[in-house]
Amino acid sequence: MRPAVHLAIPVEDLDAARHFYGEVLGLEQGRTSSHWIDWNLSGHQLVTHVVARARAQEGASExxxxxxxxxxxxxxxxPQGFxxxxxxxxxxxxxxxxEPYLRFPDRPGAQWTMFFRDPCGNALEFKAFLDESQVFAR
Known part of the structure; x- marks a missing residue:
């Protein structure tokens, strides 16, 4: 088995998570219970767990x-998938x-990127490198 990431995130509404991750993002649903759902995030395991919580303190980086x-x-x-x-x-x-835009054009690591939140406030970034060999380029 190839190495894969397991990521668990909090959600307050499992039905909203099911709609967003399953229908909007188009992820395949795996195992499920009354308080969590496994998702296939391109071969990585993303689990949405129901957690009654106040939203976590967030920061930002320029x-x-x-x-x-x-x-x-x-x-x-x-790039096509992006x-x-x-x-x-x-x-x-x-x-x-x-909004989706091309970051660092004409520089090492040039990439399409976009940021948005799921219905529970979790921030997501999806990106596509113009040259996949430059994912870790300096």
Missing amino acids: VDGHHVPIPHFGLLLS HELADRLRAAGTEFLI
Whole structure:
């Protein structure tokens, strides 16, 4: 088995999470219970757990003239997959924290990126490198 990431995130409404992660993002649903759902995030396990909570304190980091929400998680996609997801998010009426744009053009690590929140306030970033060999380029 190839190494994969397991990520558990809090959600307040499992039905809203089911709609967003399953229908809007198009993730395949795995095991489920009355208080959690496993999702296939491109071979990685993402688990949405119901947690009654106040929203966590968040920060931001300045990157390329934008306030990037911290913490956040996401996925590296192909450029085609990135643009298809951006179109699907727009069609679903998703409000972007940072609209899809090309970050660091003409520099090592040039990438398409976008930020948005799930219905429970978790920040997500999806990106696509123009050259996948430059994911860790300096």
